[in-house]
Amino acid sequence: xxxxxxxxxxxxxxxxxxxxxxxxxxxxxxxxxxxxxxxxxxxxxxxxxxxxxxxxxxxxxxxxxxxxxxxxxxxxxxxxxxxxxxxxxxxxxxxxxxxxxxxxxxxxxxxxxxxxxxxxxxxxxxxxxxxxxxxxxxxxxxxxxxxxxxxxxxxxxxxxxxxxxxxxxxxxxxxxxxxxxxxx
Amino acid sequence: xxxxxxxxxxxxxxxxxxxxxxxxxxxxxxxxxxxxxxxxxxxxxxxxxxxxxxxxxxxxxxxxxxxxxxxxxxxxxxxxxxxxxxxxxxxxxxxxxxxxxxxxxxxxxxxxxxxxxxxxxx
Numbered sequence: 001x002x003x004x005x006x007x008x009x010x011x012x013x014x015x016x017x018x019x020x021x022x023x024x025x026x027x028x029x030x031x032x033x034x035x036x037x038x039x040x041x042x043x044x045x046x047x048x049x050x051x052x053x054x055x056x057x058x059x060x061x062x063x064x065x066x067x068x069x070x071x072x073x074x075x076x077x078x079x080x081x082x083x084x085x086x087x088x089x090x091x092x093x094x095x096x097x098x099x100x101x102x103x104x105x106x107x108x109x110x111x112x113x114x115x116x117x118x119x120x121x122x123x124x125x126x127x128x129x130x131x132x133x134x135x136x137x138x139x140x141x142x143x144x145x146x147x148x149x150x151x152x153x154x155x156x157x158x159x160x161x162x163x164x165x166x167x168x169x170x171x172x173x174x175x176x177x178x179x180x181x182x183x184x
Numbered sequence: 185x186x187x188x189x190x191x192x193x194x195x196x197x198x199x200x201x202x203x204x205x206x207x208x209x210x211x212x213x214x215x216x217x218x219x220x221x222x223x224x225x226x227x228x229x230x231x232x233x234x235x236x237x238x239x240x241x242x243x244x245x246x247x248x249x250x251x252x253x254x255x256x257x258x259x260x261x262x263x264x265x266x267x268x269x270x271x272x273x274x275x276x277x278x279x280x281x282x283x284x285x286x287x288x289x290x291x292x293x294x295x296x297x298x299x300x301x302x303x304x305x306x
Contacts, residue, residue: 001225001226006225006226006230009220009225009230010222010225013220013221013222013225013252013254016252016254017254070222071222074222114230117230117234118230120237121220121230121233121234121237121252124237124250125218125220125233125250125251125252126251126252148191149194152191152194152195152198153194153198156198156201156202157201157249159237159240159248159249159250160201160204160246161201161204161240161241161243161244161245161246162196162197162198162200162201162204163197163198163201164237164240164241165197165241166193166194166197168237168241
């Protein structure tokens, strides 16, 4: 994968698969400390210590259709190549938090890529989940909570064209407004 | 200068959705499922899904439910899209890029004719 936003989409799918009812994705770019930090936090079924210890090993997965899960090891490797690290904390029946850090200016650091597409698609394709998206670049913040929108919609499908248009524009303009100029 | 959309805009979008929903229910429900496992994402599933959502938005296609699924064990055929129209059996498509996705929406979901070239026999 060539974009960090694709990795976020992939990691968030783990939360979906863990039957989470709430998922929070956070990306913080700090140009002063030169760090890019991302986290995906869910209230899904969680993992015990042994599972956490082994989940970053490519030969462990909870999936039954195929025996090898590669999403987390790929992201871990990408972070470590950029003076960073990946950490998972999890508790059975409480949830899981994945945290990953990169040196923001590192030459090998993947671009964030299309964060808006990642957010929009997670929101649309998993309407039963309460999504919280947080993106911060230095002092500028995009903070999105889908709860008020879903309350207002009162059960109308998120895939209706007028609703899709509203959601896409809300997320795209929100992210554009704070995106750092020198990304990439 | 970008403007953040307000809750007023959302209310308008909701009213429009309600009007359109009442106007068109005849074709029955259509569900489009995109494979979003690591394999699907790595093969370009996000672009596939984007093409589907963009087409729904720009062509004003009402009554289509778009959801996602994880890896279904056909990684080499990703991106995978499945279509369920009404109570008809599920049709599974493989190697669905943006262009194929648009064709599936137009030919199959709207006009009822599956895109034979990309159907996977399960």
